Amino acid sequence: MTTTDGLTDMVRSFVAAAVRPAAEDLDATERFPAEIYARMGELGLFGITVPEADGGSGGSVADYVTVMEELAYGYASVADQCGLVELVASLLAGFGTPKQKKTYLPGLLAGTERCAYALTEPQAGSDLGALSTNARRDGDGWVLNGEKIFIHNAPVADFAMVLAVTDPARRKRGGMSMFLVDSSLPGVRQAYHEKKMGQRASQVGGFVFTDVRLPADALLGGEGEGFGAVMSVLEKGRLGIAALANGICRAALDTAREHALSRQQFGKPIAQFQAVAFSLADMATDHAAARQLIEHGADLLDRGVDAGSVCSMAKLFASEASIRTTSRAVQILGGSGFIRGVEAERLYRDARITTIYEGTSEVQRMIISRALLR
Numbered sequence: 580m581t582t583t584d585g586l587t588d589m590v591r592s593f594v595a596a597a598v599r600p601a602a603e604d605l606d607a608t609e610r611f612p613a614e615i616y617a618r619m620g621e622l623g624l625f626g627i628t629v630p631e632a633d634g635g636s637g638g639s640v641a642d643y644v645t646v647m648e649e650l651a652y653g654y655a656s657v658a659d660q661c662g663l664v665e666l667v668a669s670l671l672a673g674f675g676t677p678k679q680k681k682t683y684l685p686g687l688l689a690g691t692e693r694c695a696y697a698l699t700e701p702q703a704g705s706d707l708g709a710l711s712t713n714a715r716r717d718g719d720g721w722v723l724n725g726e727k728i729f730i731h732n733a734p735v736a737d738f739a740m741v742l743a744v745t746d747p748a749r750r751k752r753g754g755m756s757m758f759l760v761d762s763s764l765p766g767v768r769q770a771y772h773e774k775k776m777g778q779r780a781s782q783v784g785g786f787v788f789t790d791v792r793l794p795a796d797a798l799l800g801g802e803g804e805g806f807g808a809v810m811s812v813l814e815k816g817r818l819g820i821a822a823l824a825n826g827i828c829r830a831a832l833d834t835a836r837e838h839a840l841s842r843q844q845f846g847k848p849i850a851q852f853q854a855v856a857f858s859l860a861d862m863a864t865d866h867a868a869a870r871q872l873i874e875h876g877a878d879l880l881d882r883g884v885d886a887g888s889v890c891s892m893a894k895l896f897a898s899e900a901s902i903r904t905t906s907r908a909v910q911i912l913g914g915s916g917f918i919r920g921v922e923a924e925r926l927y928r929d930a931r932i933t934t935i936y937e938g939t940s941e942v943q944r945m946i947i948s949r950a951l952l953r
């Protein structure tokens with residue numbers, strides 16, 4: 580991978596040319612931008628921390644969060660696809676057999692094969708211990724049954740990484756396993772396509788699994804290692820979403836600043852009114868503070884130091900900051916900030932999910948407070 584400065588410049592010019600100009604149309608049409616993802620594959624923007632030996636870019640977590648912020652500055656759905664592939668590819672690289680890696684990684688990293696990461700269920704959101712999707716042994720293989728909801732890429736996925744209960748008595752303590760499930764298998768139904776408030780080019784839906792027969796080598800890692808696998812990428816995933824939220828913050832700041840400098844009321848640019856200037860100052864402070872927490876978390880993860888609490892702080896702060904800054908941007912834009920097709924209006928909607936997915940703000944506060952009170 581190139582230096583962080585070289586990487587930032589490369590992603591920035593890709594985003595300026597191909598992502599930002601497409602964002603309003605993708606939001607309006609909810610289209611899956613396959614051409615953008617194929618180009619990202621060519622640029623090495625999928626699997627940033629995946630080792631080069633496995634076909635990834637061999638970069639650091641610091642590189643990964645840099646890419647996520649830059650992509651989200653252009654359009655959050657595009658960053659979210661990068662984050663999803665990063666998690667699935669990291670798990671394949673970390674836990675996959677040579678055959679599993681050979682089957683799934685090349686197309687995934689090229690941006691031509693589509694994956695999903697399926698944990699959430701109707702009765703198991705924040706509480707993954709309540710999963711009911713289950714796999715039971717059947718000869719050499721497995722039989723999978725259950726339902727997953729709110730899964731990014733579910734309507735378009737070629738395969739899904741699915742967390743299922745394999746030992747109901749042990750659940751999170753060695754009773755959950757991860758399976759690689761091809762969408763074309765009999766009994767797999769890609770259930771529906773949700774209509775969402777924001778990040779509308781992200782295709783989100785559900786899976787229903789009815790007596791899906793899986794071969795023995797559909798199991799990723801060992802039996803009972805599924806929950807541990809989820810935990811192994813949790814902090815990187817949260818930091819990625821923090822960086823995504825901070826890319827939204829920066830886009831909100833830039834569009835609000837530009838408007839404040841050009842919009843004239845009472846004979847001068849509205850930026851000259853202290854109320855507006857101070858609001859911009861608060862937005863810039865939120866963005867800079869989030870950046871510091873994210874970089875701190877990335878540095879800890881890159882050095883292999885305990886980063887749980889800091890990554891949760893980064894996710895909590897950056898996601899809530901993205902809601903504050905996009906709301907300020909709408910206010911500074913005035914009536915135009917409420918109109919479809921205006922960037923501030925889309926950013927306000929795109930930011931809203933960041934305090935919910937990849938662990939809600941309340942879950943992040945639970946983790947931070949537990950560490951404090953331990």
Ligand SMILES: Cc1cc2nc3c(=O)[nH]c(=O)nc-3n(C[C@H](O)[C@H](O)[C@H](O)COP(=O)(O)OP(=O)(O)OC[C@H]3O[C@@H](n4cnc5c(N)ncnc54)[C@H](O)[C@@H]3O)c2cc1C
Nearest residue numbers: 696697698699704705729730731783935936937938939941
């Ligand atoms: C657009 C989108 C994309 C998604 N992508 C994926 C995906 O790709 N894969 C996937 O597996 N999932 C995905 N999800 C699901 C997402 O991770 C969950 O929505 C999230 O974890 C919250 O779960 P829930 O919606 O069931 O809310 P719940 O867990 O029911 O929570 C509802 C509220 O209760 C609060 N709460 C819950 N427990 C506690 C507690 N102990 N203390 C205090 N407050 C609590 C929560 O913070 C929240 O405010 C996605 C969701 C959306 C909307």
